Amino acid sequence: MTFAADSRQLQTALDFHRQGKTGEAESIYRNILAGEPEHSDALHWLGLIAYQSGNNDAAIKLIQKSIAVDAKNPLAFVDLGNAYLTVGRQLDAEEAFRTAIELDQDIAVAWCNLGSALKSQGRFEEAKDAYNRALALDDDFVDALANLAGVLVELDQPKEAKDQCLKAISIDPGSAISYANLAAALIGTDDLDEAVACARKAISLDENFSTAHQNLGEALRILGQFSEAETSFVRAIFLNSWNMIAYIGLSSVQFVQDRIAEAKETLNTALQVDPAHGEAALALGRIAVWEKNLAGFWEAYAHRWDLGKSNSFGRRYFSPPVWQGEKLTDKSLLIWGEQGIGDEILFAGLIPEISPDVSSCVLEAEPRLVQLFSRSFPDIEVVPRENPPHPNTFSLDFDFQTPSADLLRWLRPEYEGFRPLGRYLKPCPDQVAEIKRRYRSLGEGPIIGISWHSAKSKRVNLDLWGEIFKVPGIQLVSLQYGDRRNEIEAANHQHEISIHYDSDVDPLSDMDTFAAQVAAMDAIVTIDNSTLAVAVALDLPTFALIPIFCDWRYLSDDTSNIWHDCLRQFQQKSPNDWADAIAKLATEFNQFVLEQGKS
Known part of the structure; x- marks a missing residue:
């Protein structure tokens, strides 16, 4: 086959491919490969057909072969990243998209899909930045607008997410992802009936869109329409077995209907799909509380740091070893408050039990609580949570550090012999x-x-x-x-x-x-x-x-x-x-x- 004939065949195949005639395109790609097994473009586009057909393993192998021949094609890395992302290989997807960007920083789709890889890992601020880089290259990029909206929902900015979705819809009224993410934003603003309507619109545009079914299920769940919500969550999982939010929503519906065994089975299935999914582990922990298995709950609660929203839990990074329940007699301890102000108050309830034992203790707390906590816990030092941290959180050579919720974990590990917290706050x-x-x-x-x-x-x-x-x-x-x-x-x-x-x-x-x-x-x-x-x-x-x-x-x-x-x-x-x-x-x-x- 001459180079000219090869090029003509490839162009014909690409034309078929763009027209959606994938059978004809695949036949030509394979014909080219029969004559030239290492034809990088044919391998790449054949891999893309495999991806579009849902055969992700074949897609990955074919595009990897293409890259082995030609490692300078950024679009091949983009398509490889897409296939990785679909099968849950988020880190591999991130690497592929970053490689594409190194080869050509002006490919908007590479930045957009990098955002999706980062979002799937719960790295929402980084994902937001990636989507914004895509929009800087193409401010009418509908998928980037819609996906940015999804990240803004995760960052608890539903009004801003709504604005992005409406802009995307004004550009492309047929964008299913824009309507699906608008539904998520409307759930965040408590506009549940509108959320249901938008999710249904997304499904009418793409009936096989898992996220649209998931968001419909979530809106219906909050509205108390449990049977319809369950149907939507089941459909979302059928369409995408990696849709962890749908598993969690389904388990919630089952739990409130006292179908405890089913809820546990749903969450265990989710954790078989993604063993590191923190939110699924926490949902299973809630069931452990209901079953009066406090030890099981604490084991699950340790996964709160695995959530993409871990910043909302207030995780802090200090250098001393993390306390694991060891004896604290004559030891120094740094405690850092976490989560909301009500959570900090609850988690402080066991400070009176540890303060007589430690040689020294510093509690880093929400600034509004410092005066109240200082009076309530006179045997320890209370400092405000700041960035950078207060000097007294690192000036001492602490034996241990602990997030405040873990005081409850190690001092109230089981229901047996459980003692309520009693009164521990002392106002003026x-x-x-x-x-x-x-x-x-x-x-x-x-x-x-x-x-x-x-x-x-x-x-x-x-x-x-x-x-x-x-x-x-x-x-x-x-x-x-x-x-x-x-x-x-x-x-x-x-x-x-x-x-x-x-x-x-x-x-x-x-x-x-x-x-x-x-x-x-x-x-x-x-x-x-x-x-x-x-x-x-x-x-x-x-x-x-x-x-x-x-x-x-x-x-x-x-x-x-x-x-x-x-x-x-x-x-x-x-x-x-x-x-x-x-x-x-x-x-x-x-x-x-x-x-x-x-x-």
């Missing part, structure tokens, strides 16, 4: 006395602090609190962060009550004064937010409304909580329906108030 006694004095002027009866606002899944608007507000002889004080005076005024009018709002206390900026305000209460009625964390750390009688998809620490088959004797929790039975939980809470709360009146 003078502040508490002054606030109590002011609130006594509100009237007779116990002073009840209330809090109702948080993320939509946990929020219980005051218009639903009628049964609770019917409890007689109480004085109500808002402990809600943020300016909610309009909601308070509406509730006062609707329920013919009087909720006191104290403008002198700002929970968002002054946790020390807020803790004093909470300590001035006789009891607390709240949802799952920072008010709950402070109330139970003060060991106050607390009545909590808990969502159906709740945090692991509130998993229980009754109203008790192993961590806090003072807490009674009332969990909703289905999303968006708080009636049963409110009725049960109101009954027990009314009995508490009656008993208070007798004492």
Whole structure:
């Protein structure tokens, strides 16, 4: 075969390939290879057909052969990376895309697909940068816009993600990935009905798009449409056995329907597919809590650092050895707080148990907690979390370091012999006395602090609190962060009550004064937010409304909580329906108030 004939054949094959006539194209590619087995272009494009046909192993072998002949073709590395990514070889995919970029930095698709490889590893900030590099080369690159939106959802920026999707759709109204990721963004903004519509639109554009089915399932799950959600998750997994989020969503639906064995089987299947998937391991750990297997939960909880969102857990990197439960007598220990402010408060509950033993201890905490923690734990030094870290976190030669949640792991390893945490926060006694004095002027009866606002899944608007507000002889004080005076005024009018709002206390900026305000209460009625964390750390009688998809620490088959004797929790039975939980809470709360009146 002459070079000219070879070139003409290749061009004909490429024309067929672009027209979607892959059978004709494949026949010509193979004919070229019969005459020249190391024809790099024919090997590459034949490998691409294999990839497009779903035969990824064959695609990888063929494109690797092409690269062995010609290692200077950046598009071959892009297609090799795509095949690697499809079979879950994220690191190999990343290497292939980076090689393509080294060969030609101006290939937008290489930057875009590098972003996808990084996203699949949970390296969201790096993925964001890669997608932005692709868009710098082509600002109308629809896949880059849509995938950037997916990363922004993971970075908890759903509004920004929505904007990127809408731009992508304005360029290409037929982009399934744009609608699928718009659905994810709308889930993040709690616009669930719109999310369902967008996911269905994505499926109408590409019925075999796993992510679209996954996002439809997630929106339906949150809406409480469990049967339809399950169907969507199962379809997503069928289309892509590596769709780990679909496994987790499916297990969640099974769990809330008391199909515990099925939920465990789903998660174990997921972990067979990807043994290192942190979120699947954590979901299995939640089931261990339900089964009262605390040791199993702690083993799973160690995988929280394997999450792509680990930055939201506040992981810190210090040099001392990580504490693994060794005796701490005469040892020095660095503790660093993690996750949200409520989590830090809970995890600090065992500091009083270790502080008498250690020779020295430094606790790095959220800056708003430093004053409160310093008073509560006088035997240790509390420093604010900063970047770079506070000098006292590295000026001492610590024997050990530990994230604060691991205090619970090593000091409460099993349910057997479990001791609740009790009271461990100590607000300023003078502040508490002054606030109590002011609130006594509100009237007779116990002073009840209330809090109702948080993320939509946990929020219980005051218009639903009628049964609770019917409890007689109480004085109500808002402990809600943020300016909610309009909601308070509406509730006062609707329920013919009087909720006191104290403008002198700002929970968002002054946790020390807020803790004093909470300590001035006789009891607390709240949802799952920072008010709950402070109330139970003060060991106050607390009545909590808990969502159906709740945090692991509130998993229980009754109203008790192993961590806090003072807490009674009332969990909703289905999303968006708080009636049963409110009725049960109101009954027990009314009995508490009656008993208070007798004492």
